[in-house]
Amino acid sequence: MSENNLILKNPLKFIKEDAGHLLADGQFGAILARAGEGKTSFLMHLALDNLLRGKNVLHICLGQPIKKVCLWYEEVLHRISDQYELNNTNVMWEMILPHRFIMTFNIEDFSVKRLEERLNDLTEQGIFFPQIVLLDGLPFDKTEQASLSKLKALAKEHGFPAWFTLMTHRENNIEQPDDIPSPISHISDLFEVIVRLRPAGREINVQLIKGQKVDKVP
């Protein structure tokens, strides 16, 4: 199977035909799920989809070492390769590696200012220009709206969309008036797309809470 065929298998396809353009530059998307229900795997699919399109993916992970993040990528690619019986995984890996950059931070040390410094280090020296940012593990309960707004401004300035993962808890299942769980309801206006993952037997249902849905499901 070629990388183009792999792109077609992206789980976000059902939301919008061209999942790669689900978010415009400066826009935010959120992936909501309870612990262990596939946020990181979903993020990996999103990353691989963009990497296969040749886009530069900046993967920011809080509270995890680089090694672990690299292992996730290897694991997801390995599984995809087994499932679709790919024989050119090595070539594919070599092809996507230059387009990926991982940044990890201690949760308590992360700030928008710090990220901005790191981003400037990369772009000013021409090392890496992110075209999409994935942010895994940001504690939304401790994150103020003001700092997220700053982050949004930074995304606009550097011209990239950003996806966030957000862990929900059992009590967040209580339906909110706008159907957006409480950890994100107070800042939902900052997000253009919100997706919720829910397990259903052996499958995971992807529910679009906010954003545009296409009529045609491939």
Place this chain on the structure above:
Amino acid sequence: MNRDPAKVRNIGISAHIDAGKTTLTERILFYTQRIHAIHDVKGKDGVGATMDFMELEKERGITITSAATYCEWKGYEINIIDTPGHVDFTIEVERALRVLDGGVLVLCSVGGVQSQSITVDRQMSRYKVPCIAFINKCDRSGANPFRVIEQLREKLNHNAIAMQIPIGLESDFQGVVDLISMKAMYFDGPSGEQIRLEEIPQGLRAEAEARRESLIDAASMFSDELMEAALDEKVTADVLIDAIRNGTLARGLTPVFIGSAYKNKGVQPLLDAVTHYLPQPMDIENFALDMENEEAEKKLETDFSKPLVALAFKLEEGRYGQLTYIRVYQGTLSKGDTIVNSRTGKKVRIGRVVHMHADQMEEIGSIPAGYIGALFGVDCASGDTFTSPEIRYSMTSMYIPEPVISLAIVPMDNKAQVKMSKALSRFTKEDPTFRAYVNHETGDTIISGMGELHLEIYVERMRREYSADVTTGMPQVAYRETITRQAEFNYTHKKQTGGAGQFGRVAGYMEPVKDEFVFENRIVGGAIPTEFISSCEKGFKKSMEKGQLLGFPVTGVKIVINDGQSHPVDSSDMAFRAASRLAFLEGYRKARPVILEPIMKVAVETPTEFQGAVMGSLNQRRGMILGTQDEGNISVIEAEVPLAEMFGYSTILRSGTQGKAQFTMEFSTYRQAPKNVTDELIKKAAEGKKR
């Protein structure tokens, strides 16, 4: 000499560079009264630490060879191998871990789990070595032992559990609270040799109780007795120690101790911990292969009376001839015994048996099972197994990585030539990752090893220990060649011009493959007679030794032969070998050959303010930065960089970061060299030929 294996501990001390393991070993030797004065690694007295006995080590403040030593603590005999911290010398660490039963992982309370700690930990897992951790340098500014414990859990997946809490930290570091006895320990006297036990300071009591609870919770997973005792709130020290020991032996728990070796604090409790928690030789299952029974696995028993099985794990050329460090797994090795080297089958008579203590030795009569000692005058290679004559066992071989860098060395005169040969013969015997050979085309002597520093150290040792005056060329990278597409060959080798002729035709195709070399015979109908198929394989294999592009070894080629022709008289082994060599050349040209270059995995640890500069320096070296790990004041940058670009990087890194950053690197993979690099290599090769 004590002959109870239950009271023997064979331990290794492993750590990142500068975490302080040599200083720690020095203190251990002092408290166990093996030495009577303390000399620091870079001490002002100019004596240097006892374990760093090579002159060079003293000068550079790093430990190059793993000196073996032993000491006694409270009736226990502890054999210590002080292992080097630099990644270039990992073969030493690997060999040490192979023969040891337990490990002490030394970590810096400021630097925490650093890149080399990860490598060392991986090596410990490979040999399933149970370990305890010691967080050193708690007197340093920025010390935070609990952050290090957290890192042990997160980065190394250890179930790390604090056995002590510090009383004060940084310049105020006074002692520790022992969570087993629930007493405060202070280390008095000029060298901390007097331990004063006191009640826990009031301000630390609540924390100590909470941490003891966590310790009991973690340990109770390994002991029903402790679990019951905990429920009844009747936990005794012995029950708790036994449970922690069970957990440690199962590698399910890593007890963590804290202190400052330099300030003489916390070393004696660590020695107690070695005797309490690390395994005795009988706790570890060791296996050998029975060479006379189709290499069936045989479990070895720590029994003095059984036939001998021992492993030579390190060689050194001393003043009195070759010194062989040996670990006895079964039986007893005594002076005057006749034993057999199972690799060569040669019988050896044991002359002198000694106990080593850095560069001093002590004559002993025998080495019983479970012990480590050294022999004199035994001719063998590192990794050889010795047994009693009635059995033929071999210990499983040790993992040895391939060298990635080479260097031409030229002796200044004939005298230097002789000395250099002597030195090389000794070094290659001592260290299997260090190799030496003569390039027949240029006549140069080439040495190869695991990194620039690795080779530098050997050249320096050659000059100092052997007074061999040598000059070195530029380091050469071990490039490879490979093919990138399928190509056919069909070659007829024909020499039938009078006399005995030669005839052979070989046809088929070659294609890229992951493995180094694959040969497939698809000949049907006897187009090439069966007896010549292996001649073809040998011919093709021979061609892989030197690629046509630049003369580097070829890798990743699958050869399929599907047709051919022979002559009833003129076909021979030689004719088909020649036909295959030339068929290879024909196919190789069409298979678009490329140059592969070794790529190193580089990890740089730097203060955060230099992160940008370090990334820039790696980027300039064609490095692909995989990611950055921000850990407060320290950042780790992981990158993949071609080896050819890493020469002299330590100097560049030092000058760009005011000497505050350090890096480690290890071989990662071979990757296709970019066109400009290949062109440059072709140009250089052409110039070389012209000369």
